[in-house]
Amino acid sequence: MSASSPQRPxxxxxxxxxxxxRAMAAENDDFALMRRAGEAAFDTLRARWPQTPRLCVLCGGGNNGGDGYVVAALAAAQGIDVQLVAVTPVERLDGGAAQAARLAQAAGLEPVAWTPALALEGDVLVDALLGTGTHGAPRAPFDAAIARINTHGAPVLAVDVPSGVDVDSGFVAGEAVRATLTVTFIADKLGLHTGPALDHVGEIVYVSLGVTPAAHSDVLPVAWRQSRHDIAVALPTRSPNSHKGAHGHALVIAGGPGMGGAALMTSEMVARLGAGKVTLATDPAHVTASLTRFPEIMAHGVRGSADLAGLVASADVIAVGPGLGSGAWGQAALASALAAGKPCVVDADGLNLLAEGFDGVRRDDWVLTPHPGEAGRLLGCSTAQIQQDRRAAVTALQARFGGVVVLKGAGTLIFDGETLELCPFGNPGMASGGMGDALTGIIAGLVGQTGSLSQAARLGVLIHALAADAAAKAGGERGLLASDLASYARRLANPYQS
Structure with missing residues (x-):
């Protein structure tokens, strides 16, 4: 990833x-960084809720609790009525946290010891309970304090991380704060952007506190957060002398008996993303509907492997899986696609068939796009286990199957064996049938134009999510359909269009 990339590490x-x-050692002042963190959190709070008359700050121990005591001291100095709740007893604090607690007391605040009977009093609550070093379900008394925060009803600012969220994996093992806003420090954390964490972090504000992670060449990012700017970089304007053969011939093998809709959605997306030629191989019963809706697509009815031979030979990339079913038609379709030796995008029933009957297959020239359930079947584990550590899951999938793996879901991850990217876009309206078929088509449509499966996968995920966001903005999340994305995806694929 180049230094000029707008992506966030x-x-x-x-x-x-x-x-x-390292930052504390360079300054020779253990408290300076904590003071800046508390100031950044308080400034963020005031910017978001400028008229807040009452604040309730709940503090644990360690640096996270210390940050909370600094916030409380600053609030009191500005005349805000502060209820300061010590969930970790003040006498057990040491180091910077103890110094921060003394700062709050010097500002006229007397910490109130947490008890389950304590009423929280604040128009905004500040969660400074558990920091980044916490893993697993919070123990008493933190679990009860977190539950009380979540039932209070006031907006919540989480300091560095919502307590109970694992910042490495995004997993939530038990109680976790549901923040309105999370202000996170020094470097952005992978686990704040993927999986169950997205139900808890709210808006994320990143503050470096004067630390420059990129200056430490031995501390390499574990992943990169995608940017809208990536589209313009990857899809420049076309040459005036270009022709359809220069933009790829995609073959869509989809739509087994009774499942023609998946074939139509996938094929449309391939065409809308700019593939030069699109051929659809589908059950004969779907050909008439396909030609009626999309006359630009070359639709062929196929009954088995023999009918596919010539089609796979002429294709540059094959999209296979949507609506295949698990019967003989789908098995023959997947076998023909894999035997062709062409770059493939495999999704949906193609992944299920791969898990069931193609043991030991590993390729460098395919993109696999599982959701967590399909990922679990491919790895022989449960969906819950996939969601416990999505980074570990996508890494294991790529190691086992090769190529590029797209682990779909909130905070989709894309891994090609070297670089892990995270898509921060998309919305809950995407939880509807056909969205995966649309993504398959988008990625396949980009392969011939980018010349790279990895680039097509990364770019396809980004365009898919941004198109869904644009469609949801126009009409709302509820009722969002996969077919709604086509026009928005086309516009996104033309970033230089005036």
Whole structure:
């Protein structure tokens, strides 16, 4: 990833703690960084809720609790009525946290010891309970304090991380704060952007506190957060002398008996993303509907492997899987696609068939696009296990099957064996039938134009998510259909269009 890339680097908790340690050592002042973190959190709070008359700050121990005490002290100095709740007893604090607690007391605040009977009093709550070093379900008394925060009803600012969220994996093992806004420090964390964490982080504000992670060449990002700017970089304007043969011939093998809709959605997306030629191989019963809706697509009815031989030979890339079914038609279709030796995008029933009957297959020239359930079947584990550590899951899938793996879901991950990217876009309206078929078509449509499966996968995920966001903005998340994305995806694929 080039230094000029607008993508944001993402790190793990141990890496951030090392950056923290180096910053404190360079300043020779253990409290300076904590003071800046508290100031940044308070400034963010005031910018978001400028008229807040009452604040409730809940503090644990360690650096996270210390940040909370600094916030409380600053709020009191500006005349805000502060309820300061010590969930970790003040007498157990040490180091910077103890110094921060003394700062709050010097501002006239007396910490109130947490008890389950304590009423929280604040128009905004500040979660400074558990920091980045916490893994697993929060223990008492933090679990009860978190539950009380979540039932209070006031907006919540989480300091660095919502307590209970694993910042490495995004997993939530038990109670976790549901923040309105999370202000995170030093370096952005992978786990704040993927999986169950997205139900808890709210808006994320990143503040470096004067630390420059990129200056530490031995602390490499674990992933990169995608940017809208990536589209314009990857899809420049076309040459005036270009022709359809220069933009790829995609073959869509989809739509087994009774499942023609998947074939139509996939094929349309291939065409809308700019593939030069699109051929659809589908059950004969779907050909008439396909030609009626999309006369630009060359639709062929196929009954088995023999009918596919000539079609796979002429294609540059094959999209296979949507609506294949698990019967003989689907098995023959997948076998023909894989035997062709062409770049493939495999999704949906293609992945299920791969998990069931193609043991040991590994390729460098395919893109696999599983959702967590399909990923679990491919790895022989449960969906819940996939969601416990999505980074580990996408890494294991790529190691096992090769190529490029797209692990779909909130905070989609794309891994090609070298670079892990995370898509921060998309919305809950995408939880509807056909969205995966649309993504398959988008990626396949980009292969011939980018010349790279990895680039097509990364760009396809980005365009798919941004198109869904644009469609949801226009009409709302509820009722969002996969076919709604086509016109928006086309516009996104033409970033220089005036």
């Amino acid at each position: 993402l790190y793990l908790a141990d890496q951030v703690r090392e950056l923290d340690r």
